[in-house]
Amino acid sequence: MSYDSVMEQVKSVPAEYLEEVSNYIAYILYRYKRQNSKIEEFNELCVESQEWTKSVGLTESDIQSVKKEIRAEKKH
Numbered sequence: 655m656s657y658d659s660v661m662e663q664v665k666s667v668p669a670e671y672l673e674e675v676s677n678y679i680a681y682i683l684y685r686y687k688r689q690n691s692k693i694e695e696f697n698e699l700c701v702e703s704q705e706w707t708k709s710v711g712l713t714e715s716d717i718q719s720v721k722k723e724i725r726a727e728k729k730h
Contacts, residue, residue: 667675707717 664675
């Protein structure tokens with residue numbers, strides 16, 4: 655649905671329902687911002703963890719070794 659189409663539909667809503675429509679729009683914007691902030695936060699954590707692993711000298715093979723150990727422990 656296009657922006658123009660949505661605006662035309664909002665314009666056709668009777669005035670007594672505009673507050674309710676406004677509340678729906680505010681909720682949609684809240685959810686959008688919340689979802690995007692979580693994505694940004696996750697991306698920041700990924701970057702921080704990559705920087706940390708480089709700073710302490712961990713390699714991909716070190717991480718794979720730890721994963722194998724954990725999986726082996728779970729099997730026992």
